[in-house]
Amino acid sequence: MIVGILKEIKTEENRVSMTPAGVEVMTAKGHQVLVESLAGVGSGFSNEAYQAAGAEIVAGAAEVYARSEMVMHVKEPQPSEYELIRPGQIVFTYFHFAAGEELTRAMLKTGAIAIAYETIVDADNTLPLLTPMSEVAGRMAAQQAAKYSERAQGGRGILLGGVPGVPPANVLVIGGGVVGTHAAQMACGLGAKVYLLDTNLNRLRHLSEVMPKNCFPMMSSPATIRDLVQQADVVIGAVLVHGAKAPKLVTREMLKTMKKGAVLVDVAIDQGGCFETSRPTTHTAPTYEVEGILHYCVANMPGAVPLTSTVALTNATLPYAAAIAAEDWREVVRKTPGIRAGVNVACGKVTYQGVAEAFGLEYTPVDQLLISIP
Numbered sequence: 001m002i003v004g005i006l007k008e009i010k011t012e013e014n015r016v017s018m019t020p021a022g023v024e025v026m027t028a029k030g031h032q033v034l035v036e037s038l039a040g041v042g043s044g045f046s047n048e049a050y051q052a053a054g055a056e057i058v059a060g061a062a063e064v065y066a067r068s069e070m071v072m073h074v075k076e077p078q079p080s081e082y083e084l085i086r087p088g089q090i091v092f093t094y095f096h097f098a099a100g101e102e103l104t105r106a107m108l109k110t111g112a113i114a115i116a117y118e119t120i121v122d123a124d125n126t127l128p129l130l131t132p133m134s135e136v137a138g139r140m141a142a143q144q145a146a147k148y149s150e151r152a153q154g155g156r157g158i159l160l161g162g163v164p165g166v167p168p169a170n171v172l173v174i175g176g177g178v179v180g181t182h183a184a185q186m187a188c189g190l191g192a193k194v195y196l197l198d199t200n201l202n203r204l205r206h207l208s209e210v211m212p213k214n215c216f217p218m219m220s221s222p223a224t225i226r227d228l229v230q231q232a233d234v235v236i237g238a239v240l241v242h243g244a245k246a247p248k249l250v251t252r253e254m255l256k257t258m259k260k261g262a263v264l265v266d267v268a269i270d271q272g273g274c275f276e277t278s279r280p281t282t283h284t285a286p287t288y289e290v291e292g293i294l295h296y297c298v299a300n301m302p303g304a305v306p307l308t309s310t311v312a313l314t315n316a317t318l319p320y321a322a323a324i325a326a327e328d329w330r331e332v333v334r335k336t337p338g339i340r341a342g343v344n345v346a347c348g349k350v351t352y353q354g355v356a357e358a359f360g361l362e363y364t365p366v367d368q369l370l371i372s373i374p
């Protein structure tokens with residue numbers, strides 16, 4: 001198969017969807033890999049490194065789209081790319097469709113096969129291609145919370161861990177999955193008092209066993225959130241309902257009860273955000289204030305640490321890219337339920353229920369689509 005690696009064009013996005021080491025694996029399997037010129041520079045990989053791994057360097061995105069059977073990105077295609085995507089072409093990347101109606105409608109129009117990293121599942125129903133970036137974003141969430149708690153950054157002017165004689169900050173993490181656990185571990189490591197909420201009781205049992213003593217796993221409910229936000233210096237939003245729009249768990253009314261200058265980090269922003277007052281921001285302008293509360297809502301947090309993130313991402317995506325490239329996508333999807341769960345939009349149909357529900361669009365299960373196309 002001809003596989004195209006595109007340069008990321010989202011603001012301050014320095015990751016790339018395949019490392020030279022990944023290209024070497026793909027070319028050894030007999031695939032032709034086209035890499036858009038300078039796609040890897042933000043992650044420390046030169047054109048020469050890709051050429052040495054067997055890739056062909058291609059001048060621009062238009063040629064990559066025109067020649068590739070499958071294109072890979074990190075972030076969702078941007079509007080300037082919609083016209084370049086061809087019917088039947090596989091686009092393999094993070095899409096987060098449930099938070100992007102324009103993107104969903106644009107991908108429907110292309111007739112392409114949109115396989116979303118974030119909804120591919122493995123045997124235990126976890127998300128193998130979301131996990132590595134959730135690990136990065138979770139850890140970063142605690143770092144960003146610490147930074148924006150500084151006075152000069154607009155925060156309350158507190159140190160998350162306190163010092164001897166001065167109590168630590170209260171950190172509330174909503175969602176005890178990958179992001180939440182990594183955020184809580186980092187905040188605990190800094191010495192903060194951390195409340196970690198989830199709705200899954202078995203998950204809470206596990207967290208109670210493995211988390212440090214300054215972490216308090218608790219059942220998530222509107223009442224608990226309403227109480228805990230009042231004491232919080234930092235709130236980190238880390239919930240996910242697979243492929244669906246995030247539930248709004250912290251309301252504008254609740255902000256009025258919070259300490260002025262407290263910091264909200266909404267990691268779930270890529271699925272629409274779990275705070276009523278969240279809207280996506282960029283690394284260039286990451287924060288804004290509502291009701292005296294600082295909001296940090298960057299939808300591509302791992303893009304800020306590309307040397308870590310690109311390698312972590314390729315470690316996870318490469319086996320899936322190789323599996324998809326190995327044969328016709330319909331065959332791959334028929335026999336691999338985990339990859340089938342990644343197909344969100346295909347041949348002009350919405351094939352993921354959460355996305356169809358988010359925008360009132362018709363839902364066509366992948367199995368049904370496969371029957372109707374040759």
Ligand SMILES: NC(=O)C1=CN([C@@H]2O[C@H](COP(=O)(O)OP(=O)(O)OC[C@H]3O[C@@H](n4cnc5c(N)ncnc54)[C@H](O)[C@@H]3O)[C@@H](O)[C@H]2O)C=CC1
Pocket residue numbers: 118127130131133134135137174175176177178179180197198199200203220221238239240241247249266267268269270271298299300301302
């Ligand atoms: N902004 C960014 O740059 C990035 C954002 N993300 C996003 O972070 C979010 C979380 O991802 P993961 O941790 O990997 O998901 P996950 O599936 O590992 O964890 C989500 C957790 O939320 C819990 N949950 C669901 N509803 C809840 C509620 N009402 N209250 C409390 N907990 C609830 C679930 O039980 C689950 O344990 C996703 O939206 C993901 O796309 C991930 C990476 C980067």
Ligand SMILES: CC(=O)C(=O)O
Pocket residue numbers: 094096118130133134270299300301302303
């Ligand atoms: C998960 C995701 O959207 C990101 O890493 O940017």
Ligand SMILES: [Mg+2]
Pocket residue numbers: 270299300301
């Ligand atoms: Mg994101």
